[in-house]
Amino acid sequence: MAIGVSCLVRQEALSHGLSRGELGEIDSTTAKLEARGELGEIDSTTAKLEARGELGEIDSTTHIDTDNEGTGETQSIQDAATLPGRSGRCLWKCPAVGVVPLLAYMGLFFFLPATGVLVEAFRSNSGHFSLLNLAIATHGTYLKSLSVSVELSTLSAGIAAVAGLVVVVAIVSSPSYMIRRVSTSVSAVLANTGGIPLAFAFIATLGNFGVITKLLAQAGFNPYAHGFSLYSIIGLVVVYQYFLLPMMILVMLPAVQGLRREWSESAASLGGTRRQFWRYVGLPLLAPSFFSGLLVLFADAFAAYATAAAISGGVIPLVPIEIGNFVSGNVIANQSHLGDALGLEMVVMVIVVAVVYGTVQHRRARWTS
Amino acid sequence: MLGAATVYFVAPLIASARFSFEGDHGSLSLSGYTSALGSHEFWSSLSLSVEVGLGAVALELVLMLGTSLWVYLHAPKWRLFVETLTLVPIVVPVVVLVLGVSGTLRFLPSFIVFTPVILALEYVVLAMPYAYRIIDSGVRSINLSTMVDAGRSLGANWFRVIFTVLLPNLKGALLGAGFMTFGLVLGEYVMASLLSFNTFPVWLETVGVVHATEAVALSVLSLLGTVVVLGAVAIVGSARAKDRLGERGHDKAQGVSTVPVGADQR
Structure with missing residues (x-):
């Protein structure tokens, strides 16, 4: 000014x-x-x-x-x-001077290690260029862990996205002002939980000797006798909902609130039914937000490490946990660059998701502006 | 539907609270809490986390505030570049960054690489996407160039302008970014555990293997801590927004102070 x-x-x-x-x-x-x-x-x-x-x-x-x-x-x-x-x-x-400290910092503590992973992924044990690591990382047990990771993230993100949308619609259509006010703050807090404390809270709740497990068993329905286990993929999906669902609520709440009442009224005055409104107006308008929310949840679930490690103790083969094993040295010595290849795989995955997310956001901006 | 969601979110809290009071033969007891809080390792791991956290917060605030002020006042053309640069760490999962840190950064002096100093330095990178946005929106929300011009024309040097004019006006944004960074450090498990530093979450995980009651008791405290700190940040943020912008600014400020940063802790 x-x-x-x-x-x-x-x-x-x-x-x-x-x-x-x-x-x-x-x-x-x-x-x-x-x-x-x-x-x-x-x-x-x-x-x-x-x-x-x-x-x-x-x-x-x-x-x-x-x-x-x-x-x-x-x-x-x-x-x-x-x-x-x-x-x-x-x-x-010169204007660039003030940006130098940030650039230097990022260069040393972020870009250098990140490029290190990228370069090492293409190196054989003798230091020459090689595609062997990537080949191993996409076959056999490592392919298996990749597919388990993708399965876990897709399942938990999908469930959280659909449930989140339903909850958001319930929040927005609720007559109580308090519910609408409080739900944003509560979701913001819950979206920040996760990690070790959350894992232990769920072990105390639904673990082998968890409080709810015992209650259900006393009532004659032991979930562990019916195929449920907290220490499996299904268990992780249940736990992940605890932070994914609130994130979806945070993403979708503004979008659903942005559906103006005039739109449904004008649809009704043109003779459209409620169903037609959702089919031709409501859902197409919400689709970009929904889809971008889904991608955020997927990326979040895909990169999660601590929760899965604490709950499964490393039994479930997930890509992040495999990489962790390479860092802490629980692996065969002659595969030292394999961890880098798995890391590269993960980054590529996240970048693909980010690019799709950007495209979706672009579309959404066209609608809402 | 709302009822079902509420049950899902409340049940683990109640159940783990109940679990943490478990004594011998199903009696209620505080032993989980007393033995956890009485343990020497609890305090040493917590103080390590706090030290790393304070270091990361100080570094983060200086680096982000300096860059943001410079870009705003002096290099507006660089804004898009800096915004993009600070966002990039989101693309690389923490576990991959650790891989690079343990492999590539070996050449740094050992008082950095083999001490918790490296944790503080890397946490600055992890918190950067969020911290930069909080601070930058704070910088842009005040009439910065007027303040600087006014202060300078009244004879204040730059040091004085920054400490008596800019910092008090940016208190909200700095507090928000500081709490956010500190919270991230206190909960971060992946990097600390893989680089073998015994911070609070790492110690908590090892306790859980042996003493379930203690670990759950501490988890309850730690979840409550998250709620209290985030609640405080949200209240500070919204009170400030009311002062400054009236009711309309409320939602915006809340959005800023409650960016979900949990991703790096999972």
Whole structure:
């Protein structure tokens, strides 16, 4: 805002052909006036100024002035204008300089390790280029763990997405204002749970000796006698709902709330039934949000490690747990780069999901804008 | 439907609370809590987590605030680039990043790689996508350039402008990002366990193998802690939004303060 206003003043000053001393004055006047909220006066000040200096000089003054902002420079504008020239200035004043710490940090602690995985994935034990690791990672037991991972994430994301949509519709159509208000906050909190504490909470609830398991067994229905086990894929699906469902609610709530009542009313006034409204208006409008929510849940479930590790103790073969075994060294020594290949596999998977997500978001933006 | 969902979400909390009070022969007892809280390792692992957390928070806030202010005031053309850059860590799952850290970063001095320092440094990366967004939206919501111009024209140097003008105005965003980062560090299991550092979640997992009651008792406390901290952040956020923007700003501020960051803890 202030930059905008001072630029405006500067432009007028330029058109009036000002000398540099006066330009400096205006700038500080502008800032002071703005601080007091007396913007109206600036225009009259500018108008009174005389046309004197050469345009070329002023141009360079304004340039240096803008560069000065944000550098910790305490010199006045006049001083800056007397600097010899451009040489040596870019080191401190070029806009890229302030981004360097972030770039360096990310480079060292993120991009270097990440590229390391990428490169090592294509390296044989002797250090040469090889596709062997990737071949092993996509066959046999590792293919099996990939398919178990995909199965687990698809199942838990699918269930959470559908259940989430139903819950959201129930929340939105609920007459109670409190329910609508509280559900967002509660979902936001629950979407942040997970990991070891959640795993133990479920072991205490539905584990072998869990409280609910005992209650059900006393009532004559032992879930473990009917094919259920917390320490299986189905068990993990049940546990994952605890954070996936709230995430879906967070994604879908704004979308469902955004369905305007006018739309269903106009559909009704044109003779459409409730069913036709959902078939031709409601669901197509919700589809992009639903689909992008589904992708977020899938990626989240796919990358989950701690919950699965604590519940299954590493018995269920999942890609993240296999990778963990490589890091902690519970593997045969001559396969040191196999972990990297599995890591690459996972990143590729997440990137595919992210690209599809981006496309879906793009479509959604077209609808809602 | 809402009823069924409520039962699903409340039952594990009640059941694990009941489980944690389990004494001998089905009696009620506090022994799970007393023995867990009385254990030396509980305090040492928790204090390690807190130290790593404070380090990560400090580094995160300085790096993110500095970059965000610079980009806003001085390099607006770089905004899209920085936004994208800070978002990239989402694409790489933590377990893959650990793989790279343990393989590629060996060349760093050993007081970094073989001490919990590396954890703090990497947690800054993990929290970055969320922290940058919280801080950047804080920076953009105040009339920053007016404040800077006014402060500078009244004769304050940059140091003074930052400490007496900008930081007090950005308190909400900094608190939000700080709590978020701290919470992430306290709950993070994957990286700490694979790099063999005995932080709180790692210790909790090992306790669970032997003493189920203690582990569940601590899990209950830890889940309650999450709820309390997030609730506090949401309340601070919404109270500030009311001060600043009136009722309309409420939902927006809440959205900012409650970004789901759990993904890195699972």
